Amino acid sequence: xxxxxxxxxxxxxxxxxxxxxxxxxxxxxxxxxxxxxxxxxxxxxxxxxxxxxxxxxxxxxxxxxxxxxxxxxxxxxxxxxxxxxxxxxxxxxxxxxxxxxxxxxxxxxxxxxxxxxxxxxxxxxxxxxxxxxxxxxxxxxxxxxxxxxxxxxxxxxxxxxxxxxxxxxxxxxxxxxxxxxxxxxxxxxxxxxxxxxxxxxxxxx
Numbered sequence: 633x634x635x636x637x638x639x640x641x642x643x644x645x646x647x648x649x650x651x652x653x654x655x656x657x658x659x660x661x662x663x664x665x666x667x668x669x670x671x672x673x674x675x676x677x678x679x680x681x682x683x684x685x686x687x688x689x690x691x692x693x694x695x696x697x698x699x700x701x702x703x704x705x706x707x708x709x710x711x712x713x714x715x716x717x718x719x720x721x722x723x724x725x726x727x728x729x730x731x732x733x734x735x736x737x738x739x740x741x742x743x744x745x746x747x748x749x750x751x752x753x754x755x756x757x758x759x760x761x762x763x764x765x766x767x768x769x770x771x772x773x774x775x776x777x778x779x780x781x782x783x784x785x786x787x788x789x790x791x792x793x794x795x796x797x798x799x800x801x802x803x804x805x806x807x808x809x810x811x812x813x814x815x816x817x818x819x820x821x822x823x824x825x826x827x828x829x830x831x832x833x834x835x836x837x
Contacts, residue, residue: 635658639664656718665721667698668724669700669713671700671726671730675814676699679725685818685819685823688837696720703726706730714741722748723833725748725833728752749828749833754800755827761796762825763817768817771813
């Protein structure tokens with residue numbers, strides 16, 4: 633796991649304009665075979681939680697799960713990790729609104745045949761719908777965040793929104809909350825209730 637973190641750091645530095653040789657050397661040493669390109673760390677937390685629940689260690693399997701810091705970076709990372717660069721097999725998970733970035737990134741990297749998976753709104757929305765509002769509120773209460781949620785719901789801006797929309801907004805109101813709940817909501821899922829984009833992503837790794 634520590635070595636895969638070094639690889640992630642090397643790839644991120646490469647994408648920022650640094651040398652590519654450290655990433656190439658680590659990819660060979662670790663036998664990295666696939667790269668999962670995700671928009672941010674909350675998506676990484678969810679993918680990691682689902683893999684753990686199924687007894688899988690993706691790093692040991694040679695799978696790099698990479699948070700890119702936003703979908704607009706996908707073209708750069710696809711070039712570095714896909715056929716023009718390290719020639720890893722690419723996959724990923726994106727929000728519906730960011731589909732165009734991913735499609736263009738895959739095409740320009742010559743990886744259109746690899747495929748990626750699309751959430752209807754975003755992964756948090758998929759998880760909330762899969763669990764249901766009541767179950768999500770139970771998870772929030774168990775984490776000691778119920779009072780914060782109730783305060784949030786009394787804000788005028790939340791009037792007129794559905795309960796699902798309110799919960800989705802709540803998860804993004806404090807730094808680190810989306811990451812923590814990305815893991816917690818996946819852990820709360822029944823095995824047969826995993827949202828299709830997330831389930832299909834892991835099944836293809």
